[in-house]
Amino acid sequence: MTVDLTRRPGRTGGDPGRSGRAGGAGDAGKKRRRLLGAQPLGILFSAPYLIFIAVVFAYPIVFAVWMSFHDYFFAAPGANVDRPFVGLDNYVTALSDPAVWRSFGNVGIFLLINVPLTVVLSIVLATALDRVVRARAFFRVAFYVPYVTASVAVVAVWLFLFSNDGLINNALGPLAPNPSWLVNSALAMPTIALFVTWKGLGFYILLYLAALQNVQRELYESVAVDGGGRLRQFFSVTVPGVRPATFLVVLLATITGANLFTEPYLLTNGGGPNGASTSPVLLIYQKGIEQQNPDVAAAIGVVLIVFVLIIAALQRRFVGREES
DSSP states (O other), X not given: OOOOGGGOOOSSOSOHHHHHHXXXXXXXXXXXXXXXXXXXXXXXXXXXXXXXXXXXXXXXXXXXXHHHTBOOOOOOXXXXXXXXXXXXXXXXXXXXXHHHHHHHHHHHHHHHHHHHHHHHHHHHHHHHHHHOOTTHHHHHHHHHHHHHSOHHHHHHHHHHHHSTTSHHHHHHXXXXXXXXXXXXXXXXXXXXXXXXXXXXXXXXXXXXXXXXXXXXXXXXXXXXXXXXXXXXXXXXXXXHHTHHHHHHXXXXXXXXXXXXXXXXXXXXXXXXXXXXXXXXXXXXXXXXXXXXXXXXHHHHHHHHHHHHHHHHHHHHHHTSTTTO
């Protein structure tokens, strides 16, 4: 008498077809989770923002890259015109223009002043505000008001302060620079950097205030028990404790500075004197809109994007390496 063992059910036995179907369903479920995430409903809630990013940011960047490789020019709506592929000609034209290199040098000077000043002032003021007991809300609002105030309105105040016969020059007397601040080729961009630092300081202070809430108070007490004063507590506890916020502040300040446009356009009448305060974004506007060369302007924009990405990668490498 023989027994057919192939049909005997066991722990790992069963219908091969049913097992295959179960395995296929499991693989499909894993692929779906990898694609949609553990909570697919989250995509539905984030869809409006994703559409906004795609329409406002992604599509213009892709279109700008396409423009930079073509002989692009403005035409009447609906007109069918030929825009041939020109390769790297627009990049050669842009990078052989001394004004382009000067604009990147200007924004480099701006970042060297603005970013360290923003980090130092915002972390110091946030630490001070975090210790304030009375009128805390008043001081926080006072620092945040310039950030939410329209640049056009605030620029009028700075023009009054830093004009040739403004309040600053009157206070300095014979020590006032000649030519004055905003018409001085050596001082125009540093003055703009100070303005942008002052205007955006409230936003970065709020970031640091939020980060300070995660720093354990016991660490300050431990340093105090060891005999450390306020200065040692600041460098031994506060600065390391808010390092993630510092990386974020550095990154945001760099991106904001690289996109500088409104301030030089309003304060120095479009990048003066003689291009000393022209930023790459302002030059893109001048090349693309005023001079009707949108293809060259697009090439400058792509170079600016690469420039910002390189700086962001370096910041991630050196500023944010301890967080990773």
